[in-house]
Amino acid sequence: MKNRSLVAINDLSRDEIFRVLDLAEEFEKNPIQRIMEGKVVATLFFEPSTRTRLSFESAVNKLGGRVIGFSEASTSSVSKGETLKDTILTVANYSDLIVMRHPVEGSARYASEVSPVPIVNAGDGANQHPTQTLLDLYSIRKTQGKLDNLKIVMVGDLKYGRTVHSLLMAMSQFNASFTFISPAELRMPLEYKMYLDELGLNYEEHTDLAENIKDADIVYMTRVQRERFSDPMEYEKVKNAYILKNYMLEGTKPNMRVLHPLPRVNEINTDVDESPMAYYFTQALNGVYTRMAIMALILGLKK
Ligand code: CP
Structure with a gap:
């Protein structure tokens, strides 16, 4: 999974799914491991969220990383007409990983194709989560x-x-x-x-x-x-x-x-x-x- 985006669940093989679950089990037993020190995660939420955004942010904090981002598009330059591509290219300059929720189906796949850093799909319309x-x-x-x-x-x-x-x-x-x-x-x-x-x-x-x-x-x-x-x-x-x-x-x-x-x-x-x-x-x-x-x-x- 290194350096790969996660857009749809079928991006992962059965073995990769098991690896995620086994590692999650390890983190449940020992959640404070500061392995993300020096890493910045951007959370770009164009739609409302409580659990997905805050659990990602909690996860980054527990692992010693930092979070930047926005929780509604109205507080970003998207409200001035900036395209998704320009937003992604800009935020990729500031972060090691982008977690994005967007109302449009296929937006996460598109973002992953233009982004130089991995994209994690936090929900794209009615498509995938x-x-x-x-x-x-x-x-x-x-x-x-x-x-x-x-x-x-x-x-x-x-x-x-x-x-x-x-x-x-x-x-x-x-x-x-x-x-x-x-x-x-x-x-x-x-x-x-x-x-x-x-x-x-x-x-x-x-x-x-x-x-x-x-x-x-x-x-x-x-x-x-x-x-x-x-x-x-x-x-x-x-x-x-x-x-x-x-x-x-x-x-x-x-x-x-x-x-x-x-x-x-x-x-x-x-x-x-x-x-x-x-x-x-x-x-x-x-x-x-x-x-x-x-x-x-x-x-x-x-x-
Ligand atoms: N399950 C879920 O996606 O919840 P939020 O919309 O609160 O993130």
């Missing part, structure tokens, strides 16, 4: 003891949710079987289902939540992505399509864990938070260790 996927894989392996042959139930906005797109591609390397639960308007896009068809992997599509989580190993809840809707009335129609409640967890497998990339709006009732099956806040913590590992490998500070 590979570092979220790596922390999801870390969380899945930690809770299930393995990644192979698991049943993953994805719930909610499967059309616009970039985290489920990246996770589907990653878990397809581990012989997962999938259940997609969504309103008709927010079904998993055809291209991802065709991807599974080509690999010969099983998936089912349903609209009922409670009936279809009983044999799940992972229930992956998602927020309806209001910011991707062009018609606010369409959002209103589907925004409360699924709300996971504690009573629905009765009769599920003991190893089952509820994951959510967060932020949550109301798709997981707060009565689930106390359940031993709720894992989403620990999942967010795992983002720090995983992002430490990603940066250390890309910067060549660990092998």
